[in-house]
Amino acid sequence: MKVVTSIPEWKALRPKLPDSLGLIPTMGFLHEGHLSLVRRSRAENEVSVTWIFVNPKQFGQGEDFTSYPRDMDRDLHLLEGERMDYVLAPAVEGVYAPGFQTHVHVDEVSKPLEGVSRPGHFRGVATVVAKMFCLTQPRRAYFGQKDAQQCAVVRRMAEDLGMLLDVVVCPTVREPDGLAMSSRNVYLSPREREASTVIYRALQGAAQAYRAGERRAQALRQLMLATLASEPLARVDYAAVTDPGTFAEIERVGPRGLALLAVKFGKTRLIDNIELAE
Secondary structure, X not given: OEEEOOHHHHHHHHHHOOOOEEEEEEOOOOOHHHHHHHHHHXXXXXXXXXXXXXXXXXXXXXXXXXXXXXXXXXXXXXHHHOOOOEEEOOOHHHHOOOOOOOOOOOOHHHXXXXXHHOOOHHHHHHHHHHHHHHHHOOOEEEEXXXXXXXXXXXXXXXXXXXXXXXXXXXXXXXXXXOOEOOHHHHHOOHHHHHHOOXXXXXXXXXXXXXXOOOOEHHHHHHHHHHHHHOOOOEEEEEEEEEOOOOOOEOOEOOOEEEEEEEXXXXXXXXXXXXXXXX
């Protein structure tokens, strides 16, 4: 496994690598969810690259950029165990050199939900992912379904700009009690960790009601809110039922929909979603 921390070094290396390259974008502090993306990439490409970069442009004022969990030694150990080919881990000044002034904004799909709760977040995501795609020139890039709106933003950007790659969205990996794996889970106290399982219970309740015939989005949303209200530590940011392509909230769910939650436990904000499908 080769670790590259210099953008010029990577630029010199990339032309020597196969066209069949898989990219796994991460902010580090890896968990089983990330490793599932690594395995998928290794199965589908000649060479795979894991990008590790805590991107300051996707953190808003007062968010957890400085405290975001980091452990590069641990990450590299895990990736060695997965037989990763390359790790690209540039410094902030390597990605955003002095004078950097180009940003990418994806209009409509960035507006609701996370776009309201975290203004500027998706602008930062789209900008760093676009740069990542330019540097690595992947055939496939792998993302987790937990970040469903982010996946939609990246997919829209890649399609609109004619990028020659596939955005591959992989299933959410969960703890045995249903909590979606996230690097931010480490912030939770033992009591908050116990309380956080209410998120998946609320999503499952909506999915079960949908399969039983409930199509009214507001009724499904109220079911989720009622479940969340049973947990005193849960503070709801949003509970939504949307079109899975546009992320616009809908009145009735057709053949497919998406139920999404953002919930705070103490200072920790967690997001999750579940597909509504028959």
